[in-house]
Amino acid sequence: MRTEADPDFATVAERIHANVGRQGFMNLVGAELSELSRGSCTIAVERRPELLQQHGFFHGGVTAFLVDNATTIAAATSRGQPALTAEYKLNLLAPAVGERLICRARVIKPGRQVAVVAADVFCLTDGVERHTATALASIAMLSEAVAATTKSPAA
Amino acid sequence: MRTEADPDFATVAERIHANVGRQGFMNLVGAELSELSRGSCTIAVERRPELLQQHGFFHGGVTAFLVDNATTIAAATSRGQPALTAEYKLNLLAPAVGERLICRARVIKPGRQVAVVAADVFCLTDGVERHTATALASIAMLSEAVAATTKSPAA
Amino acid sequence: MRTEADPDFATVAERIHANVGRQGFMNLVGAELSELSRGSCTIAVERRPELLQQHGFFHGGVTAFLVDNATTIAAATSRGQPALTAEYKLNLLAPAVGERLICRARVIKPGRQVAVVAADVFCLTDGVERHTATALASIAMLSEAVAATTKSPAA
Amino acid sequence: MRTEADPDFATVAERIHANVGRQGFMNLVGAELSELSRGSCTIAVERRPELLQQHGFFHGGVTAFLVDNATTIAAATSRGQPALTAEYKLNLLAPAVGERLICRARVIKPGRQVAVVAADVFCLTDGVERHTATALASIAMLSEAVAATTKSPAA
Numbered sequence: 081m082r083t084e085a086d087p088d089f090a091t092v093a094e095r096i097h098a099n100v101g102r103q104g105f106m107n108l109v110g111a112e113l114s115e116l117s118r119g120s121c122t123i124a125v126e127r128r129p130e131l132l133q134q135h136g137f138f139h140g141g142v143t144a145f146l147v148d149n150a151t152t153i154a155a156a157t158s159r160g161q162p163a164l165t166a167e168y169k170l171n172l173l174a175p176a177v178g179e180r181l182i183c184r185a186r187v188i189k190p191g192r193q194v195a196v197v198a199a200d201v202f203c204l205t206d207g208v209e210r211h212t213a214t215a216l217a218s219i220a221m222l223s224e225a226v227a228a229t230t231k232s233p234a235a
Numbered sequence: 236m237r238t239e240a241d242p243d244f245a246t247v248a249e250r251i252h253a254n255v256g257r258q259g260f261m262n263l264v265g266a267e268l269s270e271l272s273r274g275s276c277t278i279a280v281e282r283r284p285e286l287l288q289q290h291g292f293f294h295g296g297v298t299a300f301l302v303d304n305a306t307t308i309a310a311a312t313s314r315g316q317p318a319l320t321a322e323y324k325l326n327l328l329a330p331a332v333g334e335r336l337i338c339r340a341r342v343i344k345p346g347r348q349v350a351v352v353a354a355d356v357f358c359l360t361d362g363v364e365r366h367t368a369t370a371l372a373s374i375a376m377l378s379e380a381v382a383a384t385t386k387s388p389a390a
Numbered sequence: 391m392r393t394e395a396d397p398d399f400a401t402v403a404e405r406i407h408a409n410v411g412r413q414g415f416m417n418l419v420g421a422e423l424s425e426l427s428r429g430s431c432t433i434a435v436e437r438r439p440e441l442l443q444q445h446g447f448f449h450g451g452v453t454a455f456l457v458d459n460a461t462t463i464a465a466a467t468s469r470g471q472p473a474l475t476a477e478y479k480l481n482l483l484a485p486a487v488g489e490r491l492i493c494r495a496r497v498i499k500p501g502r503q504v505a506v507v508a509a510d511v512f513c514l515t516d517g518v519e520r521h522t523a524t525a526l527a528s529i530a531m532l533s534e535a536v537a538a539t540t541k542s543p544a545a
Numbered sequence: 546m547r548t549e550a551d552p553d554f555a556t557v558a559e560r561i562h563a564n565v566g567r568q569g570f571m572n573l574v575g576a577e578l579s580e581l582s583r584g585s586c587t588i589a590v591e592r593r594p595e596l597l598q599q600h601g602f603f604h605g606g607v608t609a610f611l612v613d614n615a616t617t618i619a620a621a622t623s624r625g626q627p628a629l630t631a632e633y634k635l636n637l638l639a640p641a642v643g644e645r646l647i648c649r650a651r652v653i654k655p656g657r658q659v660a661v662v663a664a665d666v667f668c669l670t671d672g673v674e675r676h677t678a679t680a681l682a683s684i685a686m687l688s689e690a691v692a693a694t695t696k697s698p699a700a
Binding site: 196 | 634636638639653654661663676679680681683
C-alpha cells in the first residue's frame with residue numbers, strides 16, 4: 081500500500097481494513113485482503129474442505145463472495161467514499177481447482193454516482209494461475225450525507 | 236416434493252439432495268434446500284453473526300451463494316441433466332436485514348444447452364418478507380456423456 | 391396515460407415524449423412508445439425487412455434497442471428525474487419470429503441514485519405472444535443539478 | 546484477415562461475411578465488419594443523425610447492436626461453428642460523442658457449448674478514442690446438427 085506518498089489513501093485503507101475486519105462472513109470464509117491500492121483490490125483464500133462443492137472445486141459461491149467484496153472495496157478506494165454493490169455479472173470460465181483462489185478487482189470507470197469495476201478470478205495450482213471467472217460490477221458511490229441515512233444500494 | 240406422482244423426479248431429487256449434502260460450502264454457510272420441484276428450488280439460511288457484513292446485514296456473498304446454488308439446482312430439476320452455472324447477474328435491491336434469507340429460483344426457459352433461470356431473494360423480518368435481490372442466470376446443461384468428460388461450464 | 395389524475399405525471403410524460411421524438415435512432419427503427427405510466431413503459435415495432443437478421447428473425451440488436459430505451463424511460467417516469475442507462479443484462483430466450491416485437495419494462499426498485507428495472511420482450515404471431523427475451527437493468531437517476539453538468543451514466 | 550495461412554478460417558470468414566451481408570438491420574444501421582480473425586471481430590459505424598439520441602450522442606441501442614453482433618461473430622470464428630447470442634451484459638461508461646463508434650470483441654473462453662466473449666466500445670473524436678462501453682457475453686455454440694433443427698439460443 082502506497083500510504084506514505086498518499087496520506088489520504090492511508091486513511092481510506094485503514095477504514096477499509098477496519099470494515100472488512102468486522103465482516104463475519106469474511107472471517108467465516110477465511111479470506112484475506114492481500115492487496116489494496118487506489119482503484120484496485122485483491123482478495124484471496126486458501127483451499128479448505130468447507131469451501132468446496134461436491135466435485136472438490138471451490139464452490140461458485142466462494143468465487144461470488146470474493147467478487148462481491150473485491151469489486152466494492154476497489155470502488156471504495158477510488159475516492160474514499162462509502163460504496164455499496166449495486167449489481168454484478170459473473171461468468172464462470174473453468175472449474176476452480178487448486179490451492180488458492182484469488183480475485184483481482186480494478187476500477188474501469190470511477191464515478192460520483194456509479195463506479196464500474198472489473199474482476200478476474202484465478203485458481204493457483206503448483207504455482208500456475210488459471211483464469212476461472214470474470215465479472216463486471218456496478219458499485220453505488222454514496223456521499224457521506226447519503227451514507228449516514230441510507231443503507232440501500234438502490235437508494 | 237411431488238415424488239409419488241413423478242417417479243423420475245424422485246430419482247432426480249434424490250441425486251440433487253446427495254450432491255448438495257456433499258458441498259462443504261453449503262454446510263459451512265448452514266443453508267438448507269427447503270423446496271425442490273420440477274423447474275424450481277428454494278434455499279434458505281438463518282441469520283448467524285458469521286454470515287453478516289460490518290453493518291449487521293447478511294453479506295452480499297451469502298446472497299450470491301444462495302443464487303448460485305438455487306439457480307443451478309432449479310435448472311438441474313427441469314430435465315434431470317447435470318447442470319453447471321455458466322453465468323448470472325445479481326442486483327441488490329435493499330439491505331438484507333432480518334432473521335432468515337430465502338432464495339427462490341425458477342426456470343424461465345429450459346433448454347438442451349442453456350437454461351435460463353430467474354431468482355429472487357427475500358429477507359424475513361417479523362414474519363414479513365422484503366425483496367432484497369433479484370438475479371438472472373444462464374445454466375449450462377450437460378449431456379451425461381459430456382458431464383463424464385467435462386468439468387467446465389464453458390466447455 | 392393517467393394524466394388527469396396525476397398532473398405531475400402529465401408533465402413528465404410530455405417531456406419523455408418530446409425527448410423520444412428527438413431520437414434519430416428511434417425514428418430509424420420505427421419504434422413507437424405505446425404505453426407510458428408511473429413505473430412502466432412499453433415500446434413496440436412492426437416487422438420490416440430492414441429490422442431482421444439473416445434467418446428472417448428480428449435482429450438481436452432491435453431487441454436490445456427496445457430494452458435500452460424502455461428500461462430507461464420506465465425509470466424516468468418513476469420520479470420524473472432525468473435517467474441514463476448505467477447497464478443491463480439481456481437473455482435471448484427464443485427466436486424473435488413474428489409481426490411485431492414488444493418490450494414491456496417495469497420498475498422493480500425505484501431509487502434516488504439507481505433504479506432497477508426489468509423488461510420482457512414478446513414477439514406477436516397470429517395474435518399470440520411468445521416470450522423472446524428478458525432483461526434486468528440498472529438506471530442512473532440524475533438530480534436536475536447533476537443532469538445539467540453531467541452527461542455520463544457513470545459520472 | 547490471415548486467410549492464406551489458415552484456409553479453414555478463409556471458409557469461416559467467407560460464411561460470416563455472407564451472413565452479415567444478409568442482415569437487414571446491419572445495412573439499416575450502416576455498420577461494417579472492419580476486422581475479423583480467429584477469436585476476434587471489430588464492427589464500426591460512422592456518425593449519422595439517424596443513429597443518435599436526443600442529446601446528439603450515438604444511441605445506446607446502436608452500442609448494443611454492435612456488441613450483440615460483434616460478440617456473436619467473434620465466437621463464430623473460434624471454431625467455425627454456428628453461434629447464437631445467449632446473453633450479454635453491457636455497461637455504458639461515457640457518452641458516445643464522436644464521429645465513429647467502434648466495437649472490438651474478443652473471445653475470452655472458447656467452448657463447445659458456451660463461449661465467453663468480452664467487448665469494448667470506443668468513440669473516435671479528432672483521432673482520439675474514448676472508451677464508452679464494456680460488455681461481457683455468453684454465446685451458445687451450436688453443432689451443425691443442432692443448428693439445422695434449432696433456432697433458439699436456449700434450445
